[in-house]
Each structure stands twice: as structure tokens, then as C-alpha cells.
Amino acid sequence: MNALCWVRRDLRLEDHAAFSAATEAADRVVVGFVFDTRILDPLPRDDRRITFIHRSIEELDARLKERGSRLLVAVGDPIDILPRWVSALGIDAVYANHDDEPYAQQRDDEVARNLKVAGSRLETFKDHVIFERREVLNQAGEPFRVYTPYSRAWRARLQIDDVNPRVADEDRLWPSDQLPLGDALPPLEAIGFAERDLWLESGTSGAKSRLSDFTKSLDAYGKNRDFPGLEGTSGLSVHLRFGTLSIRECVRTALRHGSSGADTWLSELIWRDFYQMILANFPHVVDGAFKSEFDRIDWPGTEAHFKRWCEGTTGYPLVDAAMQCLNATGWMHNRLRMVAASFLVKDLLVDWRHGEAYFAEKLLDFDLASNNGGWQWCASTGVDAQPTYRIFNPILQSRKFDPDGTFIRRWIPELRHLSNDEVHWPHGCMVDYPHPVVEHGKQRELALALLRSAGQADQ
Template sequence: MSVVTREAPVVLWFRRDLRLGDHAALLEASKHSKHVLALYVLDEALLKPGGAPREAFLYGCLEKLNDQLGGRLMLARGDPATEVVRAAREIGAAAVHVSADTGPYGRRRDAAVAEALAEHNIDWVETGSPYAVTPGRVTKPDGSPYRVFTPFFRAWTAHGWHSPADTGPSLVDWVAPLNSPEIPHPPRISAALPEPGEQAALEAWHAFLADGIETYDEDRDRPDREGTTRLSPYLRWGCIHPRTILADLSGDDRTGAKSLRSEICWREFYADVLWHRPETARENYDKRFDDMKYDNDREAFSRWCEGRTGYPIVDAGMRQLLAEGWMHNRVRMVVASFLVKDLHLPWWLGARHFMKHLVDGDLASNQLNWQWVAGCGTDAAPYFRVFNPTTQGEKFDPQGDYVRKYVPELRSVPGKAVHQPKNRPEDYPEPMVDHAHERQVSLERYGKITS
């Protein structure tokens, strides 16, 4: 390891941590040097899978971060193994500091960058991660990973997490980049995205903590209410750290606070699963499902993507996705079940569509939640769980307000009747499949691979 002095500058390479508060890697960098170059690399390997909404939100977050840094964010574009080394050498940096990336691509990329830096005697320093507990650290007593959420939750809670890091923009002297392209203009999109950046994330969190936490346990399953935190895009890009949220919930025994801690743990559980089983980003967790029979109906997939299935709660969800780059979590489960178990299409088609349009598209949460719905994930026997889109709509959108908001053809249908086929106006499509029949088809197919 090279000798790092307080006079030698270092690089802080931002990735999924686009903030300056509660930033463990920034705190560690400040211990090594008072001179820090803030760097972000536009990596095509990460930009290509995401769609325009995610790209637009990213650029907005980078603009906000640059403002916090007094215009001293260095932007590079290209292979990180080349660009990070170039930036570090330009300023004579002794080290590059990062928050650990635990995803499959991130781990491979970081190994390559660390190796390239070592050739120039530049240290690679990982501190913290986008999670309260870094994936891989919570294991069974025998060292094996957890496969089921509930015991993971108990172990995760017992493990605990660090207090938020006391960091901010004035902690170090930010090095002015020698040259840096401007942050790209966001692509033109029709989706109405949330305000980007750390300040917006903190404001959203504090507003929810003041007014939403009390009823969160009941309201979070109701798409017709503003009952969720809406923090998922900010957590995805690291505009707020889950440790900040958990610290504010410390000692809070209200039902809503307990539910929110559990939801945060679900995010960490799936990141842990992906850490141990990186192939599940593309492949079935349960290998029996490699023999599952799927259909190949591109027209059916297109109608699902566009929200023209004839099932109101499904169509409302798919249209919300297009309109906002986000979808209510309960509805995500309903539309996913419809794709896999009513249309008999493979889960990875839906997962890819979600990742293209979701501002909060997170590889671990997205892929493994899709597998949970499809039945091939970590749950013991979820293939028996086939969501009925009509009864789901009646239960969680009982007055039809959510459906009417996103499906204008149905705005003339009052109350709960909006979910019933007999009340459809002529300009709204008939149900494209019979749910009861397709449910039986799914169960028969599942039975062939699980018996």
C-alpha cells in the first residue's frame, strides 16, 4: 500500500451515493486528505439498460450534487478502468475512495479499476455501501446465506448498523477538475419525475416522518392513497442512505415504523441474495423453473406494456409506470402476476420492461421481486399465489380512485363498479383473457415442474 499523507489529494468516486450527508466514504477520504476530487463516470454499461426516465433523474441528481460542490464535480465518460485512473493521475492522487458496489457488474468493474490503479501505486479504498448492512455480512451461524426473509430480518436486526456519518460539503477542500464535460441535458420524456437530489430526498423523508409514518402500515398497500414513502428513487441513487432513515426510526415502536424497517430490510435481503447468487439477476433462483413452459405472444406483451389488458387495476399500474416512472408496490405485484400467470410470459420480459421505465430500477429488488411473483425466487411455494386482478382492485382500490386517475376511459364509472367487466364503456378493451381459466393453466404448468 502506498503512503498517504494529508497533503496528497484523493479521489472520491461517486456511484450509488449521490449525496454529501451521511457519507462513510467521504468521511474516510477526509481522514486521508483535506484535498478531494469528486468524480462521476458515465458508464455505458450501466446507462444502456436503463431508459430515459432513469437517465433524466440521474442527470438531475448530478446537477444537484454539482451545485453542492460549488461546481467542482468532475464528469468523465467511458470505461471506468481507464477514466478513474486518468482522473487520479491528473491530480497526483494517492488513493481512490468509494462506497462498495455489491452488484454483479459493479464487483467485476471495481476489481478491474483497483487492479489498474495498483499499477500506478494508487490505493483503492472501499468504505460503506448503499445498504445499512453490506450484503454478505449477515449469515447463518454456519456461515451460509439466508434463503428466507424472516430469519434474515431477525439476524439483520441483531447485527445492527453504524450511526450516520457526520459529513457535508464543507468537510474537505474540493479539488477543481482540470477539465470536465458538462452534465448532459436530460432526455425529453413525458414522465413526471420527482425532484432529484439530496435535499429533495431529505425533505420527502422528513415530510413522511411527520405525516405518513403513523398510518404507513395500513396505507402502504393502498394505491388510491398517498401512503408510501416515495423514497425508492432516492434510495436507488443514494440521495439518502437507509442508515439515515433507520436512525430516525430508532426507538420508534409504532406499527408504521416497524413496517418501514421491515420494508428496508426486504431491500437489503434481496441485495444479500444477489451477492451470494449473482446469476439470479438473469437466471431462476429455483433451477426447477428452467423447465417451466412459457408462451411467446408478443402482441399480448405489447398490450400489457401499454396498459390495454382490459383489467383496470393492471392497466392503471402500467399507465402509471409510463406517466411517472414509478408504480405503487402492491400494483407491481398485481401486474407482474398478470404477465406471468395470466399471460404465461417469462418474468424476465417484465423485469426488463420495469428496468427501462422505473426511476427506482434496482437490479436486486427488481429481479428478485419478479422471481418472487413468478414462483422461482426465494419464497417456498409462491406458485400457488395467483393474484386475481379484479378482487385485488376491489380490495386495495375500493372506490376505484386509483383506476380512474390513470385510465381516463373509466372515469365515468363510479365507485367500486369500475373494477367489474359489465360496467366497461365501449372505448375500453374487453378483458384479453379469462382469469379463472388462465389460473388453472398456470397451476397445471407449475405442477409439472414441482411435483
């Protein structure tokens, strides 16, 4: 039997559910990747993520070559390319991992239909999360809507087999000299994208070395994770997004350590499963509020204020530093994502969907489920909503989480020489820095009124 392992958001060979299943079932397995033009066409030509993907794919190809095989690569629409590969190679089954994003679901349905016509089939596996879809349910047999009870049930359910590595038999790899197809990795420019500098190493090798460095400071994670001036978090989200690292390996690392820092990190990994589960069960979140009563709000924020937020010139130093960091690197610390998102919605009164779309365009680790979940959490329109609406004070957040202004100074050079006190609110000092676009106290009341009027059922 011949199989094709189609990699998508799982760009590795190690601990890979579909690859492991394919080598168990088939005599010969070839691995393939499609640069999906339906995803790529709308992206800006300097999108950093394509550099990360291209480099990771290059490494995957190199690893396959070391084992005497090679990666099949094509640029186009998977619904046409997969049947072509299947017919050319006599593939009995295509193996892939689940992807619960609405576009991926629709694409996989179409691919499965076309493969059937071509005399083959699509087999899919859970890989990207520990528990998916309807695996962790409440006592009524329904998906959870609040994180804390979900995480308790998640932990209670966890068995060793949920995190054991999915091992593949690499002797089953298809020898490259017996592959009649030319389809090889084109240079990035040939796909129409520009090479970008990245702040992190790509591929499995980049993921492994980052995980191993982070593991040394894992015990201090609980203490350091909220301070953007420190390197207190793993920076692994990009690798988890593109599957250059297995989520099971992260959970195994956390469990092996067993410290309270490691346990806090595990809770974050569970947040990731939680939002994936929400997206799978409540796909309406892609287009609107999880709690639809909040779709009634007509957010009065202006285009001009949204622009100031995007370019990081709101006059609120921590927000501006966060946005400048995002624009320059494609990265933002979790605490800053919360502060910047809260500021856009609760201070500038701009519809959270604009901010969500901006993050989706800029974040290297952009993941529909986590980004949407994070935005809805900050906008108080989603799951896990608290009885009183959560509104961050951007100046207090700044004093608390960037106490000596390390992060602000890194991104706003004009404020570098100010004292630790002034750096959080430089207005009145002799600096070339924008006036605050709005007054927090006043905007807070307006935001509360908007949320209360929409969510009365909630109060």
C-alpha cells in the same frame, strides 16, 4: 495524501461512508462522477433516470462549490477515466462505496487493476445497505433464503453504530482553484439525453423534503401502504436507488419513531437489504430462476399478450391502470407491481424475465436486486417461495385495494363515470374499453400446472 471520492449510486455528501473515510485518511479530497458510457449507451435517449441523475449531480456540484471545491465530471469508461484523474492529480487512493451488481463488480475489478498500474489503489466501503453480503447468516453460517428468519436475525444484530451517520471533514475538500483539471458537468443534451419532467424532486434536497413529509404520516404507514389511491408510502425508492438519501438515515427515522407504522416501514427497508444480500450471494438470479428447476418451464404466453400488458390494454382495469401509470411516470405502487407481475406470469403465462426487463427499462427506481427479487417472488421461482403457489386474483385485488376505484379512474378516463362496483369489471357496461385478453380462472389452472410440473421437488 491526496484522495478521490468516486461517487456512483451514492449521489450525496452527507452520511456517506467512502467520503467520510476519504476525509479521515487524506489531506485533500476531490469528489468525482463518471457518466459511464457502458451503462448509458444502450439506454433510450429519453430515459427519465438520466434527468434525475443529472439534476442530482448538479446539486452535488453546487454544494461542493459552496464549500470552495467542485465536482469532477467525465463522460466515458471509468476504467480509463479514473487512472487519468489519478495521474493528473497525484491521487494516492480512490474511495468508493460497494456496489454488488455483477457489472459493477467487474468494472471495479478492472478499475482497481488500472489504478494499481497508475500507482494508486481503490478502497471500497459498505454504504448502500445496513448489512451486506455475508454479514447476516443463519446458524449453519450460510446466507438466508427466506425473508422472515433473515429479518429476525437482521434486527437482532443491529447496533447503534450500524446506523450512526458517517461524518466527513469537509475542511479537507480540495480547493477548486488548485484543481488543474477542467472536467466539469456537461449539459444533459451534450451527453445525448433529453430533459424529462419528473414527478419528484431530485438531489439530497428532494430526498430530505420527501423524507420529512413522509415522516409526518409514518405512523399510518401500516394502515395505508397497500392502497395505491392514497399517498401511503414514502416514494423514497428513487432516492435510495441513487443514494441521494442514506439508508442509515431512513433506519434512524424508523427507529426514532418506534410506532407500529414505523416498524412496518423498517420491515420494508429490511426487504431491500434482503434482496441485495441475495444478489451478492446468488448472482445466478440475474440470468435465471433462484430455484433452477423453474428454468425448465417453457412459458406459452404470446408476444401479442405481452404487448397488451406493456401498453395497459388487457381489459383488467387495475392492471391496465398500473401499466399506464408506469409508462407515463416511471413509477408503480408496490401493491400494483405485485398484481401486474402476477398477471403477466400467472394469467398471461409470459416468462417473468420479459416483465423484469420491461420494468428495468421503465422504473425510475429500477434496482437490479429489488426488481429481480420482486419478479421472482411474484413468479414463485425465487427465494421465499411458499409451499402453494401464490396467484393473485386481479379483480379481487382491485376491489380490496382500490375499493372506490380512485386509482383506476385516475389512469383510465373511460371508466371514470362507472359505479364503484362496475369500475373493477366494466365488461357488459357501455364503455369503450378492451375485452379481457384472458379468463383468470382458466389461466390460473394452467399456471398452477406449469409451476407444479417444474417444481415437483418443492411440493
